[in-house]
Amino acid sequence: DGGITQSPKYLFRKEGQNVTLSCEQNLNHDAMYWYRQDPGQGLRLIYYSQIVNDFQKGDIAEGYSVSREKKESFPLTVTSAQKNPTAFYLCASSIVTGNYGYTFGSGTRLTVV
Amino acid sequence: QKEVEQNSGPLSVPEGAIASLNCTYSDRGSQSFFWYRQYSGKSPELIMSIYSNGDKEDGRFTAQLNKASQYVSLLIRDSQPSDSATYLCAVNRNNRLAFGKGNQVVVIP
Numbered sequence: 452d453g454g455i456t457q458s459p460k461y462l463f464r465k466e467g468q469n470v471t472l473s474c475e476q477n478l479n480h481d482a483m484y485w486y487r488q489d490p491g492q493g494l495r496l497i498y499y500s501q502i503v504n505d506f507q508k509g510d511i512a513e514g515y516s517v518s519r520e521k522k523e524s525f526p527l528t529v530t531s532a533q534k535n536p537t538a539f540y541l542c543a544s545s546i547v548t549g550n551y552g553y554t555f556g557s558g559t560r561l562t563v564v
Numbered sequence: 565q566k567e568v569e570q571n572s573g574p575l576s577v578p579e580g581a582i583a584s585l586n587c588t589y590s591d592r593g594s595q596s597f598f599w600y601r602q603y604s605g606k607s608p609e610l611i612m613s614i615y616s617n618g619d620k621e622d623g624r625f626t627a628q629l630n631k632a633s634q635y636v637s638l639l640i641r642d643s644q645p646s647d648s649a650t651y652l653c654a655v656n657r658n659n660r661l662a663f664g665k666g667n668q669v670v671v672i673p
Contacts, residue, residue, distance in 0.1 A: 482659070484660070484661075486663075491665065492665065493652065493663045493664055493665035493666055494608075494652070494663040496660060496662075499660060501659065509660075541607055541608070547659065550595070550596045550615070550656065551613070552596075552598045552600075552610045552613055552654070552661070553610070553654075553661060554610075555607040555608050555609070556607060557606070557607050558606070558607045
């Protein structure tokens with residue numbers, strides 16, 4: 452079945468530590484996105500990529516980094532510079548035109564311990 | 565003004581009634597509009613898309629779009645307990661979706 456796989460489902464980060472969230476899709480979609488969801492805040496765009504080896508900052512990119520070396524993969528690194536990383540992280544993909552909406556992965560819940 | 569606004573608080577509806585959700589957007593050039601359903605602790609699921617003025621029906625769901633007034637609405641007919649979820653409005657701007665904060669719907673048996 453085609454879809455988006457995010458791993459891990461739950462992740463715990465110590466203060467000052469970098470962690471990487473995985474996102475893989477087999478939908479042959481060109482565009483991929485990372486959103487962060489906090490209670491009562493809705494979804495906020497972190498980074499997006501419309502083509503391999505290219506990506507753009509979203510609305511809240513500070514403290515995060517991404518890479519897009521393969522069409523299928525778009526990992527997100529939460530760096531130690533992100534001071535409040537506890538949130539629900541959602542990866543999504545779409546046909547590049549964006550007119551068909553997004554398909555979301557199941558999400559990664561990150562908690563700082 | 566926020567890009568996508570969903571201002572209503574939690575909505576409680578009796579089972580079998582109609583739930584009505586509204587969303588306004590700021591970018592007059594937006595061309596495509598979506599409603600997502602999100603169950604607690606889960607990821608959003610696309611339930612409706614609409615691109616032109618008027619109504620679009622899919623089963624118990626009806627999306628309504630009025631570009632002149634810049635609003636999108638979602639009606640859920642014959643509400644069921646399984647419809648209890650948060651509903652997110654999304655608007656396409658420059659090939660990226662901007663999301664509202666969502667409206668929680670609680671269907672009371």
